[in-house]
């Protein structure tokens with residue numbers, strides 16, 4: 552499996568397209584040979600494209616994109632053989648411990664967590680278990696989504712419905728003591744991070760996405776995109792604005808494919824952060 556830069560050659564003629572069962576936001580597309588694009592002239596090339604901006608494409612009877620984002624290519628004729636079949640749905644209460652463990656593993660080495668929770672990976676992991684455990688217990692208005700492959704939780708995202716993303720005084724009174732096991736420096740950094748994010752939280756009615764993570768071994772196979780696709784369909788169905796914070800340009804590009812736009816950039820605890828909105 553190789554990778555092409557996204558939109559390397561935006562004018563590929565599409566020869567054939569099929570909608571993947573259960574995944575309306577992703578298509579398998581057969582594209583014409585890539586001569587003239589600086590890539591070898593394969594006879595046929597299978598591509599997977601991700602929908603960025605929805606539009607009507609009546610020939611396929613479904614809502615498709617008008618801007619192709621090339622995710623991957625293979626020179627044989629097997630489409631997406633490495634893409635696991637996942638189910639994305641609301642988290643069941645008994646899956647919460649697995650979801651918290653996944654988030655703690657998933658965020659351990661991300662820039663904001665390194666800055667806020669210290670240089671030792673194992674300590675960061677332990678602190679994240681405390682942080683996410685407390686977060687889901689206290690912020691109980693959350694409606695998280697999970698991705699399951701063969702019954703195992705492989706991806707998860709928190710979703711805070713309108714009016715629930717900033718803690719109430721009563722929630723803060725529970726949240727802060729629950730974070731004490733993280734240690735004072737981590738607690739202070741986490742409080743600064745949350746305060747900085749809270750200060751720029753949109754005043755408009757919005758749904759707040761995150762924390763989102765996919766198990767490290769399963770990344771780059773479209774699971775994050777499937778979770779985002781499910782989330783964006785929920786936003787569309789309820790005509791809600793989506794909002795998130797993120798800490799790397801790779802992730803900004805991923806969210807842009809789903810219609811999020813950067814509305815602010817700011818250093819938070821020494822790390823560059825992007826604040827993104829998806830208009831309703």
Ligand SMILES: CC(C)(COP(=O)(O)OP(=O)(O)OC[C@H]1O[C@@H](n2cnc3c(N)ncnc32)[C@H](O)[C@@H]1OP(=O)(O)O)[C@@H](O)C(=O)NCCC(=O)NCCS
Nearest residue numbers: 657661763764765770771772773774775776797801802805
């Ligand atoms: C961000 C994340 C959820 C994406 O999940 P995923 O299943 O790998 O996503 P997909 O396979 O659908 O898409 C991969 C795209 O995400 C981007 N991406 C961002 N961070 C990535 C990472 N750590 N590993 C792989 N891809 C990553 C890649 O650029 C890739 O784009 P490309 O196809 O143009 O190369 C996952 O990488 C993750 O859990 N990261 C750690 C936790 C995190 O940072 N969460 C987001 C906080 S805002």
